[in-house]
Structures are given as C-alpha cells and as structure tokens.
Amino acid sequence: MIETTAAPFPTVRVRPWLGRLAIAGSLIATFMALVWAPTDAVQGDVYRIIYVHVPLAWLAYLAFFVVFLASLGWLWTKRPWFDALAVASAEVGVLFTGMFIVAGSIWAKPTWGVWWTWDPRLVTTAVMFMMYVGYLLLRSLSTDFSRRATRAAVLGVIAVIDIPIVHLSVLWMNSLHQLPTVLRAGGSPALDAAMGMTLGICVVAFTLVYFAFLAERMSIELDRQRRMFEARA
Amino acid sequence: MTARCARHELNALDRALLIAARELAAERRHPDGLVAALTFTGLLVLMESLAFGPGQARQPGVASALFWIAILFAATLVASRSFDRELEDDAIDAVLVVDGGREALYAGKLVAIAIVLAIVALAAAVLSLVLLDLDVALPGHLVLIGALGILALPPVIVLTTLLALRVRARVALVPILSFPILTPQLVACTQGAAAALTGDASAALGWAGIVAAFALVYGVLGLTIVPAAIE
Numbered sequence: 001m002i003e004t005t006a007a008p009f010p011t012v013r014v015r016p017w018l019g020r021l022a023i024a025g026s027l028i029a030t031f032m033a034l035v036w037a038p039t040d041a042v043q044g045d046v047y048r049i050i051y052v053h054v055p056l057a058w059l060a061y062l063a064f065f066v067v068f069l070a071s072l073g074w075l076w077t078k079r080p081w082f083d084a085l086a087v088a089s090a091e092v093g094v095l096f097t098g099m100f101i102v103a104g105s106i107w108a109k110p111t112w113g114v115w116w117t118w119d120p121r122l123v124t125t126a127v128m129f130m131m132y133v134g135y136l137l138l139r140s141l142s143t144d145f146s147r148r149a150t151r152a153a154v155l156g157v158i159a160v161i162d163i164p165i166v167h168l169s170v171l172w173m174n175s176l177h178q179l180p181t182v183l184r185a186g187g188s189p190a191l192d193a194a195m196g197m198t199l200g201i202c203v204v205a206f207t208l209v210y211f212a213f214l215a216e217r218m219s220i221e222l223d224r225q226r227r228m229f230e231a232r233a
Numbered sequence: 234m235t236a237r238c239a240r241h242e243l244n245a246l247d248r249a250l251l252i253a254a255r256e257l258a259a260e261r262r263h264p265d266g267l268v269a270a271l272t273f274t275g276l277l278v279l280m281e282s283l284a285f286g287p288g289q290a291r292q293p294g295v296a297s298a299l300f301w302i303a304i305l306f307a308a309t310l311v312a313s314r315s316f317d318r319e320l321e322d323d324a325i326d327a328v329l330v331v332d333g334g335r336e337a338l339y340a341g342k343l344v345a346i347a348i349v350l351a352i353v354a355l356a357a358a359v360l361s362l363v364l365l366d367l368d369v370a371l372p373g374h375l376v377l378i379g380a381l382g383i384l385a386l387p388p389v390i391v392l393t394t395l396l397a398l399r400v401r402a403r404v405a406l407v408p409i410l411s412f413p414i415l416t417p418q419l420v421a422c423t424q425g426a427a428a429a430l431t432g433d434a435s436a437a438l439g440w441a442g443i444v445a446a447f448a449l450v451y452g453v454l455g456l457t458i459v460p461a462a463i464e
Contacts (some may be wrong), residue, residue, distance in 0.1 A: 075461050124416075131413035138410060141401045151396045154462040158392070158414060158454060165417060 015215045022212040025205030029198075037198040049107040054199060055206035056100035060125075061163050063093025063210065064132060071156030074149055080225045083149040086156055088217035090135055092210060097129045120169040128162045135159060145228060245333055245340075252328065252341020253348075259318055260349060266314030267349055270307040274357045277303040282365060291365050297426035300361050301382065301419055307353045308386045309407050311346050312394045320399070329463060339391060339459040343452070346387045354383055370432030377441050378429055382422040385448035388455045389414050395462050418447045 033051035040047035066089040073082035104122065105115045116122065135155050142148035191199065243251070260267055281299045282290040289295055319325035328334045358379065361367065369375055393411040397403040412419075425440030 075458075127413045127416045130409075134406075134409045134413065138396065138400070138406060141406060150461060151400075154392075154396055154458055155410065157458060158389075158451075161450070162414070 015212075015219065018208065018212040018215050022205070022208040025201075025208045029202040029205035032198040032201050037195055038192065040195075043111065046107065046110050049103055051198060051202040053100065053103040053107060055203045056096050056103060058203055059206055059210045060093055060097040060100050060128070061167065062207070063089045063096060064128070064160060064163055066214075067093065067132075067135075067156045068160035071153035074153045075157070078146075080145075080149070080229075081222070083153070084218050084221035084225060085214075086149075086152060087136075087139060087221055088214050090132055090139075090152075090156070091217060092213045094129065094132045094136060095213075096210070097125065097132065101125060101129060121166065124162070124166040124169045128159075128166050131159050131162055145225075245336060248331070248333055248337035249340035249344065252337050253344035256315060256341060256345035257348060260315075260345070266311050267352065269314065270310045270349070270353045271356055273310055274303045274307045274353050275360055277306060278357055278360055278364070287365070291367065293367075293427040293430035294423070296361060296365055296367055297423045297430065300357060300426065301422045303357055304350065304354055304382070305386060305412070305415065305419060306408075307357075308346065308350055308390050309394075309411065311349050311353070312342070312387070312390045313404060313407060315342060315346060316394050316398060325398075335460045335463050336456055338463075339395070339455055342391045343387045343455075346391060347383050350383050350387065351380075354379055367430060369430055371429045371434055371437060374434060374437040374441070375426060375429035378422060378425040378437060378444065381441055381444040381448060382418070382425075385418045385422070385444050385451070386415060388448065388451040389418075392451075392455045392459065392462065395459065398463075414451075418444060421447070 029051070033048055037048065037051070039045055067086050070082045070086035070089060073079070074086065101122075104125075108117065109115050135152060138155060139148055139152050142151055278299060281303070285295060285299075290299065316325075319328075325338070328338050331337070362369070390407070390411050393414070394403075394407050396410065397406040400406060421440045421443040425437050425444060428434075428436035428440060
C-alpha cells in the first residue's frame with residue numbers, strides 16, 4: 001500500500017535559502033582556492049584542482065549513501081517522499097561523480113602524464129558511475145510508479161556496497177593514486193593548515209550546492225508525483 | 234507445487250530445492266538455455282583468443298580473464314532464459330502465491346543456475362585448456378576458484394534479472410545492472426585463476442577468500458531483500 005501523504009518530516013522552507021547560501025559559499029570557496037591558498041611546493045598551481053576534486057568525491061559518496069537511506073525508507077514505509085529523495089540524490093550524485101572523474105583526469109594529465117590510467121581508484125569510481133547510470137536507466141524503463149520505486153530501491157540498497165570499495169581500493173590494491181590525505185586512519189590530515197582550511201570551506205560550499213540541487217530536484221519530483229496521484233484519483 | 238505445499242509443510246530449503254528441481258527438469262526437457270550458453274561461451278573463447286592472438290591468449294592473466302568474461306555472459310544468458318520460461322503463461326505467479334515463494338524462487342534459481350553454469354564452465358575450461366595448451370600448476374586451487382566463482386555470480390545476476398523482470402529492454406538492462414556490481418568478483422576470479430595457473434598458492438587462496446566473501450554477502454543480501462524486490 002503506497003502512503004500518499006506529505007513528507008514524513010516537518011516541511012521547512014529552506015529551498016530559497018539553500019540556493020543563496022550555496023552561491024555565497026561557492027564565491028568564498030573560489031576566492032580561497034584560487035587566491036588565498038598557498039601554491040604547492042612540488043606540484044605548483046596544478047594541485048588547486050583538489051579543491052574541486054576532493055569535495056566532488058565526498059559528494060559522490062554522500063549522494064549515493066543518501067540514495068541508500070532513501071531506498072530503505074521507501075522499502076520500509078512506501079512513502080513517495082523517499083522515492084523522490086532517492087531519484088534526486090541519484091541524479092545529483094551521477095552529475096557530481098562524472099565531474100569528479102573529469103576533474104581527476106584534468107589533474108592526472110600534467111601530474112601523471114596521462115588522462116586516464118588503469119588504477120584501482122579510477123576504475124572503481126568509473127564502475128560506481130556506471131552503476132548509478134544503470135540505476136537511473138532502470139527507473140526510466142519502468143512505467144508503473146510503485147514497481148519502479150521498489151526496483152530502484154532494491155538496487156539502491158545493493159549498490160551502496162561499492163562506496164567502501166571505491167574509497168578503500170587505494171589501500172587494498174597497488175595504486176598510483178595517493179592514499180587518503182584528510183580522512184586517514186590513526187593520523188591527522190597530511191596537509192598544510194591553510195590548504196586544509198581552504199579544502200574544508202570548499203567541502204562545505206560544495207555540500208551546500210548538493211543540498212540546493214537536491215531540494216530543487218526533489219521539488220520537481222514531488223510535483224510530478226502529486227500530478228500523477230491527482231490523475232489517478 | 235502449490236498442491237504439494239498444501240499437503241505437506243515444506244521448510245524453506247525443501248521449497249528452494251523443489252524450485253531448483255523444477256528448473257533443472259525444464260532445462261533437461263528443453264535444454265535451450267544450456268545449449269545457447271555452451272555455444273555462446275565456446276564462440277566467445279574462440280573469438281577472443283583469435284582476436285588476442287595465440288601468444289597473448291596463452292598468458293595466464295589473459296586466459297583467465299577470457300574464461301571468466303565468457304562465464305559472466307553465459308550466466309546472464311542462462312538466467313535470462315530461465316526467467317523467460319517463468320514469464321511464459323505467467324508460471325511465476327503460481328510460485329509467488331506460495332508462502333515463502335519469493336525466497337524459494339530466488340534460492341531455487343541460484344541452485345539451478347549454478348548447476349547449469351558449472352556444466353558450461355567445465356566445457357569452457359576444457360576448451361580453453363586444450364585450445365590454448367595451458368599448463369595448470371595448481372589444479373586443486375583452480376577447481377576451488379572455479380567452484381567459488383560459479384557460486385558468486387548467480388546471486389547478483391538472479392537479483393538483477395528479477396529487478397528487470399517485465400521491464401522494457403530487459404536483455405540489455407540485466408548486464409548493465411549486474412556487471413558493475415560483479416566487477417570485484419570478476420577481478421578476484423580472474424586473479425585467482427591466474428595465480429592457480431602460475432603456481433602461486435597463497436595468492437590463489439587469498440583471491441578465493443575474496444570470491445567466497447562476495448558470494449556470501451550477496452547471497453544473504455539477496456535472500457533478505459528479494460521479498461521486497463518482487464511485486
């Protein structure tokens with residue numbers, strides 16, 4: 001039985017504020033990344049792409065973990081709100097993962113000398129990207145709302161296993177990719193303080209952008225669901 | 234099956250084995266899935282070996298990869314044919330109305346597809362060993378990797394086939410959904426088989442452990458989630 005009532009949580013009108021906060025955060029992050037942060041002694045200015053690459057990596061994980069939670073929510077409660085959250089997060093996650101791969105590739109060319117190499121981190125990330133493209137494809141090919149949501153939710157639960165595989169692949173296998181710099185087990189971040197602060201601000205700014213995109217996409221999906229339920233009634 | 238379930242209180246294992254026996258009986262009567270998978274696998278091994286050239290295809294890593302990619306495709310083919318039979322005359326609906334039918338359907342399909350896949354893998358292995366003139370340093374380890382690999386592939390492929398059931402473009406969708414999830418298993422099977430061919434026992438056992446872990450995780454996850462997956 002599908003629960004067609006409103007959101008399971010109290011509605012807070014944060015959408016307009018999220019957009020403004022995301023823009024403000026992005027401007028500050030851009031200034032800090034391009035001007036304020038010092039130049040790396042070894043890599044020069046090329047390293048600055050980490051201020052895009054690392055936040056995108058974090059958001060790829062976050063977005064797909066949100067898909068997992070929303071999928072569990074749908075399977076547990078059958079409330080369409082969770083399905084809207086899952087599809088919104090999956091689409092934003094696919095977008096950010098694609099940008100994450102492209103940003104990494106742009107950094108790899110001057111640093112490693114190639115656009116792409118068969119490194120475990122790169123390959124597992126590309127596989128994760130394909131997995132969620134498949135998730136969206138499954139959704140687009142299913143016509144019935146309830147079946148589509150259930151099938152996608154099951155896939156959303158299974159696919160989450162890939163997130164730790166991507167993150168830990170650099171530890172498990174011989175990898176050209178550097179080991180974790182910020183989230184290191186048993187150690188403080190291996191990063192200059194100013195670089196670390198800039199990276200932190202960039203992560204916050206990108207996270208705000210993620211939530212702004214998520215809120216907008218969810219709004220579209222909830223509107224679509226409302227029209228569908230009205231047409232059925 | 235429904236009548237038999239009504240007469241006797243079947244436990245979950247009995248129900249799964251009943252589904253598996255029904256599946257294998259159907260396959261024996263009309264072995265189109267097995268024949269298609271055997272032909273396809275043989276063709277794939279031949280074509281890939283020809284494309285690489287005999288020198289490269291004989292290398293343990295390449296030969297293992299060719300073998301497991303062929304088995305992966307064969308598994309999707311066998312699962313697809315198996316569910317085609319279920320959809321004909323809506324036979325699947327009769328299974329689903331039985332108490333615990335969803336889990337039984339999943340587990341039964343796993344068993345049946347693993348058995349069919351074992352036959353396909355055996356034929357493909359003989360073909361690869363003979364045509365590529367491979368030397369096997371650790372035959373026992375190779376058999377272990379083969380057996381675990383055959384158990385590791387069906388849990389994901391059956392689950393994704395169930396997800397794509399009655400969906401447009403199912404034939405294309407099942408590989409798109411299952412292959413990314415199966416990447417670690419494919420890598421572990423390939424590396425493990427290559428290690429067994431070259432005589433690296435510890436590496437072969439290490440990779441075998443990874444294959445076994447993935448088989449267990451996805452088998453349990455599939456059994457847990459499959460009642461929700463089928464509507």
